[in-house]
Amino acid sequence: MTKYEAELVAMLRDLDDPEWLERPRDYDRGETGALFNDLVAHLEDDFATPCVSERDTQDSSEYGRVTVPADATVCGTRIVVCVSKFGSLALVCADNPGAFLGTGEAQTEGELDAADLDKVCGTLANLGYAIVPEELLECDYAGPSQLPWHVQRPTWWHRFFGIF
Template sequence: MADRDVELLALLRDFDDPQHIERPRGYEPRLLRTRFSALVARLESDFATPCDSEQDTQDSSEYGRVHVPAEATTAGTRIVVCVSKFGDLALVCADNPGAFLGLQEAQDLGELDIADLEKVHRTLVDLGYVVVPEELLERDYEGPSALWCHRPTWWQRYFGSC
């Protein structure tokens, strides 16, 4: 396992609080809304197009999603950015979470251009998000929270629901 993955798994464990499944202690939706709005505006500017977004996801630890339309990307596949209610975590994927076995597969299949991906990553980092690879989030969940999924993953813990 790469050093970065070890660090990110440690971060995921640090955020894990069994008393707060859907949102962290001290959750401040106003602050998330402000940063999320900045994310949408920046992606719209970077890709020179309106981006659909959804926020304040109910019954989920995911705060919201931004969709960069396929027509605005070099490869012609939409890019989806998911933002968690926990720890400024963000996930970037081609088309939709789970559509590919991670960003590398999407790139290998010609569905994701590296320049587009770098543009999204730069925006997320500039806004203070921590980008977690989908491959890491698909690992089995091994934290203290009681998740009632058949096979819980870190993605379900921080971006989904069980």
């Protein structure tokens, strides 16, 4: 595990409060929504196209998703950004979460262009989001929270982006 990944795991552990599964104790729906609106607007500007977004996801620790359409990307594969209700966590993936084991695999398979990924990650970083790689989120969950009974193999993704 790299130093950066270790710092991300430490951040996930800090955000993990067993009493607050769906959202953090200090969750501000309006603030989260405003930041998400900024994200959508910036991605639409960056890719010069309307992006589909889903927001305020019910019974989930994920706040919402924004999708850059396939026809606006170099490789012709849509880019999906998932945003958690916790700590401005964000996940970037090609096509859909789980379609590839991370952005590296998507790039290797020719489904994600480095410049497109840089645009998305730059926008997220400029807005203060913490980008968590899908590979890290797919690691076994090792925190104090009791995740829902329907989760067969709990992962960090289930904890911070999953349905409750």
